[in-house]
């Protein structure tokens with residue numbers, strides 16, 4: 001007899017999206033996917049039926065309505081259905097499937113079997129954190145990492161999200177990564193993905209915070225920086241980077257729209273960095289940089 005899955009569909013105000021993700025994760029739901037539905041968001045999430053206890057589900061529904069009420073928003077609309085293994089797999093495939101990135105990396109959702117491939121596999125359960133590999137900015141960073149990483153490199157991942165770039169760096173040959181994120185949920189997600197990829201905690205150190213946290217964390221200047229955050233945030237962080245880098249540290253920056261690249265480049269120049277090359281996917285670009 002096939003396993004069955006519980007699919008929860010939640011239609012809510014976009015403002016509630018993060019709260020809903022958080023609540024679902026607390027309850028143990030996996031693989032959240034969200035899409036636009038008119039002025040609302042439709043969030044789908046899944047849990048094996050045998051793990052669903054009626055009493056917990058009721059508590060989840062009450063929490064979601066309470067949160068909406070506190071923010072004076074309409075209560076989310078919730079639908080639940082059972083899917084058999086095959087239906088679940090089919091519905092899931094629309095949103096999450098193994099994804100090849102660049103020449104060497106494959107992102108595999110944690111709940112799918114490990115594919116037979118020569119590529120480096122990053123096992124990932126992004127939970128609520130950003131970094132599934134679906135976004136162009138993450139893809140650009142992973143592609144750039146393929147060319148930059150040399151063995152023994154120590155790297156700082158600023159804004160680690162799910163930990164995708166930290167884990168990618170280590171699997172591509174880096175010796176150690178210091179990862180930080182201002183969002184505690186991202187820190188949690190990076191730590192659980194570290195475990196999923198059987199990476200020792202001393203090789204991937206993850207803490208809540210930003211560059212100021214790295215200043216006290218790193219024992220020596222890092223060889224590389226990856227930072228996929230929005231351009232305006234990157235511009236604010238650049239002046240702090242000299243405290244954690246040496247004179248030939250390289251960097252990979254994304255989250256930058258093509259028309260923002262010049263402003264980022266100008267700030268880099270003012271602080272002793274230069275752009276060595278630029279990659280682009282649709283409206284997004286990725287800057288390869290080096291300290292001079």
Ligand SMILES: C[S@@+](CC[C@H](N)C(=O)[O-])C[C@H]1O[C@@H](n2cnc3c(N)ncnc32)[C@H](O)[C@@H]1O
Pocket residue numbers: 129130131132133137138141158159160161162163164165180181182183186209210211228229230233255
């Ligand atoms: C676009 S996501 C990138 C996630 C992942 N590194 C990737 O490439 O897919 C940006 C992340 O940066 C974090 N963040 C935003 N501002 C930050 C800051 N000033 N310092 C550190 N992290 C920050 C966010 O919480 C978010 O997790």
